[in-house]
Amino acid sequence: MIKNDLFLRALKGETVERPPVWMMRQAGRYLPEFMEIKAKYDFFTRCQTPELASEITVQPIRRYGMDAAILFSDILVIPQAMNIEVQMKPNFGPYLPNPIRSQKDVDNVVVPDVTVELDYVYQAIKATKEKLNDEIPLIGFAGSPWTILCYCVQGQGSKNFDKAKKFCFTNPVAAHGLLQKITDTTISYLRQKVKAGVNAVQVFDSWGGMLSPIDYQEFSWQYIQQIIDALKDETHVIAFGKGCWFALGEMAKSGASALGVDWTCSARNARYLTGGNITLQGNFDPTRLYSPPAEIKKMVTKMINDFGKDKYIVNLGHGILPDIPLDNAKAFIDAVKEYKSPD
């Protein structure tokens, strides 16, 4: 039994004293204790060493006491396991030297035995569960197939992922072949994560908002739906699509336990689009954490009142930024813990 089960109760839609809180990308980046580890070990060493990954996962919990931990890892361990080289270049981000650009490239992509290739992730989960000592739940994650395709084809981060979109629209058969291989790998991977001990999984569709609503259905959502269908009886699935408010209605019917919302969609609109019955997660503008702590607290209280304390998980609308002051992140978390319902 997990002692603080606010997060799991919110995922089940139960009534809670206050909503749970965690922050996307909470492990890393803005924390000095993370920067110390980062100075000593390169990115994939941190991901692949269970002792380091579990330590980084619990760092923000020790400092702030969030209601859920998210495993330190990356969405790009999936293409890596599929025989696509992925480098993490300092001050640049992900770099894939041999991007996928043809049917032949897709044919060379492997659907791996994830129990072997990604064993280090399950070991990191087990090490983290020990450190968490059943105090709070642990979240596992994966990128959406579309978001992974974006990196595999573009070869690096991008403002518009133009090469990825060009590939989909000029070679849809190859694109769907790749998306299906990523989907199959992701399903087995998340299943193993659940077996290793994660209490919920989140699918990050960070670049879903690059697609028009119609293209979103074809190139992104149908694959996320396959992941939800495969996992929903084994664990809670949270679907987060950045810039994808237009799809919230469809997402609400998917069997996901919760849906992530970014800050461009109001609480009222998100509740309206989803029919008012599903748990929502979000949606504080990450740059609003630059505001003074007192203002952050006021805005967080208003955000909870707007979403309602039940069927709600407080979060940012995207990952925390690297230069957010520590006291401002603390104000965000504390405001939720101090929350008193107005009724």
Ligand code: CP3
């Ligand atoms: O809470 C956490 O931080 C848990 C771990 C986590 C990382 N990446 C660690 C990381 C999670 C959940 C991710 C998800 C991820 N990775 C996404 C989806 C979420 C989102 O932000 O949209 C995406 C698109 C990636 C791909 C990726 N990995 C990028 C674009 C970068 C470079 C820029 C950056 O810092 O976001 C990474 C590298 C990365 N992943 C770092 C960390 C802590 C920074 C590099 C380093 O530590 O050396």
